Amino acid sequence: MSRIGKQVILIPDKISTKIENNRVVIKGPKGELSYILSPLINIRQENNILKLARVDNSKNSLALYGLSRTLINNMIMGVSEGFSKKLEIQGVGYRSQMDGKNLILNVGYSHAVQIDPPKGIDITVDNNTNITISGINKEIVGQIAAKIREVRPPEPYKGKGIRYQGEIVRKKVGKAGK
Structure with missing residues (x-):
């Protein structure tokens, strides 16, 4: 079980996110980045928090769970600070x-x-x-x-x-x- 994947992602005030069809687009003061999530990972946004969840407990979804969370967090850090x-x-x-x-x-x-x-x-x-x-x-x-x-x-x-x-x-x- 991934400890990193369980953590929520906080979205700062100056960052805007858009989620549609497992595609995450993040815009900030430094630019815009996008990432296409695997169908094995679900993402949802609640106010200024992003949460990831696995569809099942297969080996692939376990492997992509923490990776997806880290990549999205790095995108948020990149468009805000670089x-x-x-x-x-x-x-x-x-x-x-x-x-x-x-x-x-x-x-x-x-x-x-x-x-x-x-x-x-x-x-x-x-x-x-x-x-x-x-x-x-x-x-x-x-x-x-x-x-x-x-x-x-x-x-x-x-x-x-x-x-x-x-x-x-x-x-x-x-x-x-x-």
């Missing part, structure tokens, strides 16, 4: 810059790597080494952050590369020598 991820670039000569909306990474390759953000995602660069990705959809913000990190993940010997802010990279000892 989400952001921060990345750090470490390494001599490694830097990043913005070219319009595109991110240009110079991280030790013979060429510069260009990242084109999708619609609704904002990327900012501070001090050429700190990158901030922000948007209303938590999934897309995380995907773009992972895509940027994948260009040059931190290596274990010197720690050079792109890492999440606060990420700890365990360093290995190199060759022992004589």
